Amino acid sequence: MTFREKSSSASARNAINGNGSSKSSSPVSKKPVWEYAPSPEAKDHIEIRSQYDLFIGGKWQKAKKYFATVNPATEEKLSEVASASKDDVNRAVLSAERAYNKVWSKTPAKERAKYIFRIARIMQEKAREFAVIETMDGGKPIKESKSVDVPLALAHFFYYAGWADKLKYAFPNQVFAPVGVVGQIIPWNFPLLMAAWKIAPALACGNTVVIKSAETTPLTLYKLAEVIQEAGLPDGVVNIISGAGDTGAAIVNHPKVKKIAFTGSTDVGKLIMRSIAGTDKKVTLELGGKAANIIFEDAPIDQAIEGIINGIYFNQGHVCCAGSRLFVQESIKNTVIKKLKHRLKSLRVGNPLDKNTDVGAINSKMQLKKITELVNSGIEEGCSIYQPECSLPERGYYFKPTFFTNVAQSNRIAQEEIFGPVLSVLTFRTPKEAIEKANNTQYGLSAGIWTDKGSKIFKMVGQLKAGVVWSNTYNRFNPASPFGGYKESGFGREGGLQGLKEYLNF
Numbered sequence: 001m002t003f004r005e006k007s008s009s010a011s012a013r014n015a016i017n018g019n020g021s022s023k024s025s026s027p028v029s030k031k032p033v034w035e036y037a038p039s040p041e042a043k044d045h046i047e048i049r050s051q052y053d054l055f056i057g058g059k060w061q062k063a064k065k066y067f068a069t070v071n072p073a074t075e076e077k078l079s080e081v082a083s084a085s086k087d088d089v090n091r092a093v094l095s096a097e098r099a100y101n102k103v104w105s106k107t108p109a110k111e112r113a114k115y116i117f118r119i120a121r122i123m124q125e126k127a128r129e130f131a132v133i134e135t136m137d138g139g140k141p142i143k144e145s146k147s148v149d150v151p152l153a154l155a156h157f158f159y160y161a162g163w164a165d166k167l168k169y170a171f172p173n174q175v176f177a178p179v180g181v182v183g184q185i186i187p188w189n190f191p192l193l194m195a196a197w198k199i200a201p202a203l204a205c206g207n208t209v210v211i212k213s214a215e216t217t218p219l220t221l222y223k224l225a226e227v228i229q230e231a232g233l234p235d236g237v238v239n240i241i242s243g244a245g246d247t248g249a250a251i252v253n254h255p256k257v258k259k260i261a262f263t264g265s266t267d268v269g270k271l272i273m274r275s276i277a278g279t280d281k282k283v284t285l286e287l288g289g290k291a292a293n294i295i296f297e298d299a300p301i302d303q304a305i306e307g308i309i310n311g312i313y314f315n316q317g318h319v320c321c322a323g324s325r326l327f328v329q330e331s332i333k334n335t336v337i338k339k340l341k342h343r344l345k346s347l348r349v350g351n352p353l354d355k356n357t358d359v360g361a362i363n364s365k366m367q368l369k370k371i372t373e374l375v376n377s378g379i380e381e382g383c384s385i386y387q388p389e390c391s392l393p394e395r396g397y398y399f400k401p402t403f404f405t406n407v408a409q410s411n412r413i414a415q416e417e418i419f420g421p422v423l424s425v426l427t428f429r430t431p432k433e434a435i436e437k438a439n440n441t442q443y444g445l446s447a448g449i450w451t452d453k454g455s456k457i458f459k460m461v462g463q464l465k466a467g468v469v470w471s472n473t474y475n476r477f478n479p480a481s482p483f484g485g486y487k488e489s490g491f492g493r494e495g496g497l498q499g500l501k502e503y504l505n506f
Contacts, residue, residue: 058235099236139361284492
């Protein structure tokens with residue numbers, strides 16, 4: 001890791017002071033200010049096709065319409081991607097049905113396991129390529145793609161490869177069968193990881209798949225299609241398409257699709273529920289969140305600060321389980337705010353392909369507009385905003401890491417999912433008050449608790465209405481652990497044995 005010296009100008013000194021002005025009018029001795037030298041990840045050998053067709057029946061098939069996918073960090077077009085029509089969706093579903101009836105349902109479980117394992121191994125060999133494409137298409141820092149997205153995606157394929165021939169031990173003394181054709185719709189914030197969450201257990205249980213990427217991040221899913229071809233998976237077992245909401249609706253409403261797995265917004269989740277009402281389709285919904293991150297006065301504060309940063313600024317806040325509401329016990333509020341401000345000043349915002357970058361680009365222009373609108377509403381409603389002094393790239397979609405104090409429970413920024421690097425800080429006096437405030441939301445996906453008292457953790461966990469609760473950590477995932485929510489954060493679980501159960505009929 002290299003550093004370079006920055007000129008000690010007045011603006012640099014003011015940035016260190018953190019208040020926008022020098023502390024005195026007396027001359028200031030010039031001291032070197034050190035910053036990280038650029039450390040960009042090479043991308044010249046990464047292969048991105050100029051055009052991606054639909055992957056149906058094990059082959060690349062043309063579509064009538066194509067759309068551009070862009071790099072949100074530079075606004076440069078990366079590729080043209082097929083937009084699947086209703087007829088294309090029908091071809092994909094029929095292909096999956098043929099593969100299920102003729103091949104996959106008759107394939108021995110141990111052979112299914114070999115295919116899933118082979119996919120994982122090939123992905124592992126191409127891990128760096130997946131990471132770079134994920135960063136270029138989505139805007140997340142390369143160090144996150146390398147250390148979180150790709151390794152976790154691999155882990156899910158490896159994990160479910162192990163379960164494929166052991167289902168009778170997972171569900172002893174029960175009679176079960178695969179669902180059949182599964183329709184899966186994934187979001188733009190973790191495209192490769194969400195694909196692994198859904199495809200791996202579906203295949204392990206003997207189902208075939210039609211999966212749709214988000215409009216803004218289709219490239220790693222199509223790169224996965226290349227891996228599936230290389231692994232020799234029978235044609236039609238996994239069909240990969242892309243498109244907008246109409247494409248997703250065609251998957252949901254197709255009569256031959258027997259199970260829907262959706263990760264995305266609560267509003268779309270409600271539409272899906274209305275669409276499948278009265279049918280026999282199984283469904284798993286993993287929707288929005290407004291998680292509470294609760295810091296008690298007996299918590300390890302420095303460790304908690306890192307948990308706060310990871311909870312909300314990881315992946316630019318594009319995380320459904322982001323700890324976007326910080327509840328701090330009043331006695332330590334000033335200490336936590338002071339340390340949080342200091343930590344935000346050290347976050348590096350900029351080129352996602354730079355290995356030193358902490359906060360990358362917002363995924364799309366539309367999402368940046370939504371974040372800006374909600375932040376402005378917080379200012380208009382009287383909340384106090386803090387943003388560190390930092391320069392943003394001239395091109396691309398960027399937003400400074402932000403937090404608000406003097407936030408009321410009724411403020412929009414405390415109630416609505418912002419899905420950006422914006423934190424709302426609230427206070428509490430007692431554990432009972434913390435629980436009441438944390439549960440005062442339509443969502444129930446996740447929560448965090450920071451305290452050195454184990455008994456307090458267990459008491460809080462039993463009363464928090466959240467599907468996942470982390471204690472003295474945040475955003476930790478494991479393929480063996482189920483993930484999902486309550487209330488308007490959805491239902492059903494992904495990961496673990498519970499994730500297998502969603503893809504079987506009993």
